[in-house]
Every structure is written in structure tokens, then in C-alpha cells.
Amino acid sequence: MNHFLSLQELNRDELTTIIQTGIAIKQHPERYANACDRKGVLMLFQKTSTRTNLSFQSGINQMGGYAVPMDWNASNFSISPIRYEARYVSRNIDFIVARLKKHSDLQELAAYATVPVINGCCERYHPCQALADLMTIYEVSGTFANITVTYVGILNNVANSLIAGCLTLGIRLLLVAPIVNEASWDGELMDRAIGSGFVERMDSLPEAVAQSDYVYTDTWIDMEHFHSADYQAVKDFRMKTMLPYQLSRRALNGSAPYIMHDMPIHPGFEIEEELIESASSVIYQQAENRMHAQKALLLHLLAQ
Secondary structure, eight states: OOOOOTTTTOOOOHHHHHHHHHHHOOOOOGGTTTTTTEEEEEEESSSOOHHHHHHHHHHHHHTTTTEEEEEEEGGGGGGGGGHHHHHHHTTSSSSSEEESSSSSHHHHHHHOOSEEEOOOOOSOOOHHHHHHHHHHHHHHSOOOOOOOEEEOBBBBHHHHHHHHHHHTTTTTEEEOOOOGGGGGGHHHHHHHHHHHHSSOOOOOOHHTTTTTEEEEESSSSSSTTTTOOOGGHHHHHHHHHHGGGGGGGGHTOOOOOOEOOOOOOOBTTTTTTHHHHHBBBOHHHHHHHHHHHHHHHHHHHTTO
16 A cells, blocks of 8 residues: 655656646646545544645545545544554545644554545655645656755754755755754754755855855744744743844845745744745745646546
């Protein structure tokens, strides 16, 4: 059974094909109107979501299938061992998109499900986001050759899947990430990344930007903790530490890379508001591509 949990499951040809298929679907959606006829996706969510939720539900419906939203905490997943519920729901559905707090729970779900499990975001990885990011780069540049991307922010789940994708495709990635989210740390992936020669950690954002075709930033606060009073000390520390690394005109220092952000956006913190709506921003294109890339992913998994 093929699952999609971190982006590391795909080789270069598979990843490139999914991206190219996503672009084809975006250009000619009518050709795929029945590609998932009567196929169903269980949307099993333990955390809040806008893009993952909307893009998968819209995507499967536009290809003739259907989505069943299920709140983890309102289901029996919250009171029963995962393996039993996984075996049951697999008999009612063709895919499971799970947005869970713990990657270990996602792994258990995948171990017992008899249909493909797609990681809709956990504390370790966000592969669906990275898939759309890479599709956007290919769509804008027409190639992955000689492309340099800077990621500036917390070294987190989004960064991990972006690292994995850049390694697979041979994209140069500069990491300006003074804080590591401990829950997201993947030492094996990072060792492989640094050893590859494609990924480099840097301290200076302006120096990284000057070398980059794309600059990508992300929120500094984990979404599940954003309104948590217990998380306030961590939030204050991250804000204070990261403000010098805000993506701004000053940080660009005359360079004009494409601007990326996976959303939700917190203007005035990780990114200056002016850049969000600037001519060089591909943020909304990047967000839209979540649906197209995920349509292609569903078709890839369906064919396995």
C-alpha cells in the first residue's frame, strides 16, 4: 500500500510526473471531471485547516468523487485504538487525508489502513504543502534546473517537506532558520540534506536572498498553539528572536525574488504586508495550486 506521509516516498520521476499532471489538470480541468468517479476521501482532522480542507474537498468533488469530513475528537478515533478504526474506515472509503497532531499516530493509521493515507499536516511534515510549492516553482520557472530557494523562518514541518522535495529534484535550498521546532526535528533528513550539497544553512537573510530565485517564509507560531495562553512564553521568545528575520523590502535589499508563503499569513510578523500583494508575490498562486497538486496526487495513488 502506497501512502504519502513526508514526500520522501516519491522518487524524482514520480514527483516530477505528479507536478506536471497538476499543471495539466489546472489548465484543462474538464478532462479530469470523472477521473475519481465515485471515489471517496475521508477528511480526518485533529487540527484546524483552511487550505488542506477546502482543496481536498473541492478537488475530489471536481473529479467526480466525494469527501466525508470527520472531526477526530468527535469520532471514535479519540476513544479507541487507531488500528481498529483504521481497518473499519478503510472499508468505506478510497483515501484517508489525516491532519493529526502526532506523526506517530499518522504512521499507525497508515500501518493498519488498507487504502492510501495522505498526511494533511502533522508536527513532522507537511508534504501536501511542499507538493504545491514545487508545482508553483515549476509553473513559474518552467524548470527545476539552476533554481535557488531561500526558506526563512522556524525549521518546522513545512521546512522538512520542502527539504525533502528539493533533495529529490536537485533544487538548491538555503535555510535561514535560527530556531528549530524540536517536535519537527528530523536528524536523518537534515544530515542527508546537508551532505547532499543542495541544502545549506545560512545566518544572513540578505545574503541568502541575493542568491535566490524564490524566498519562502512561514508563520513563527504553530497553528494549534496560536491562541494558547500556556504557549505565551514560547510565542514571545519566537517573536523576539525572529523579528530581525522578517521578510521585508529591507531584507530584500534591492533583490527581486518571487515571494512565497504557505498561509495563514500574519502580516507585520514573518512578512511585511507590502510584499504579500506585491508584483513578485506568488502566494495566492501557491495556495491555489494546493488543489491542483492534490488532484494529481490522488490520481497517482489511485493508479498504484
